[in-house]
Amino acid sequence: MLEIAVRRLDPQLPVPAYAHPGDAGVDLHAAAPATLAPGERVLVPTGIAIALPDGYAAFVHPRSGLALRHGLSVVNTPGTVDAGYRGEIKVLLVNHDLRETVEVARGDRIAQLVVQRVEHVTFREVESLEDTSRGAGGYGSTGGHRSVGEHR
Numbered sequence: 001m002l003e004i005a006v007r008r009l010d011p012q013l014p015v016p017a018y019a020h021p022g023d024a025g026v027d028l029h030a031a032a033p034a035t036l037a038p039g040e041r042v043l044v045p046t047g048i049a050i051a052l053p054d055g056y057a058a059f060v061h062p063r064s065g066l067a068l069r070h071g072l073s074v075v076n077t078p079g080t081v082d083a084g085y086r087g088e089i090k091v092l093l094v095n096h097d098l099r100e101t102v103e104v105a106r107g108d109r110i111a112q113l114v115v116q117r118v119e120h121v122t123f124r125e126v127e128s129l130e131d132t133s134r135g136a137g138g139y140g141s142t143g144g145h146r147s148v149g150e151h152r
């Protein structure tokens, strides 16, 4: 298993660890409290900095339980942590609830970090691209089974 160096900027918070063996993400904790009124966004520090090797990136994803219970999500989901980034990982939380203010306490698990391999490619400019069955169709071009809002 790949080992990733981590600095704890807040020694009160744990070293990131998978809660279950097959989990994709490790939970990130809030290193500072935050109050989010309905619709508000706040950049929350996590108290950790990591050194990813080249060819990897880490992605900051929302936690589904917080989304379900509080409408809490990540504005730029998934947030991208570059391999060369050595600063503190931060989470741009947003309160999507229309009525309730969300209180985040220091130490709360606010998001999850998924580490993935990423390809690096070179882009070669061409005049035309090879054809495919999809072609340029997108944004709902595929028919078949009913889609949301299509009542037949």
Ligand SMILES: O=c1ccn([C@H]2C[C@H](O)[C@@H](COP(=O)(O)OP(=O)(O)OP(=O)(O)O)O2)c(=O)[nH]1
Pocket (backbone or CB within 6 Å): 060, 076, 078, 079, 080, 081, 082, 083, 085, 088, 089, 090, 091, 092
């Ligand atoms: O949810 C996030 C997203 C990003 N970052 C940090 C790590 C990442 O490597 C850096 C830059 O992120 P990004 O490239 O998404 O932001 P940008 O607006 O393009 O800033 P920059 O010009 O610094 O690349 O900010 C976080 O800590 N949390």
Ligand SMILES: [Mg+2]
Pocket (backbone or CB within 6 Å): none
């Ligand atoms: Mg960038």
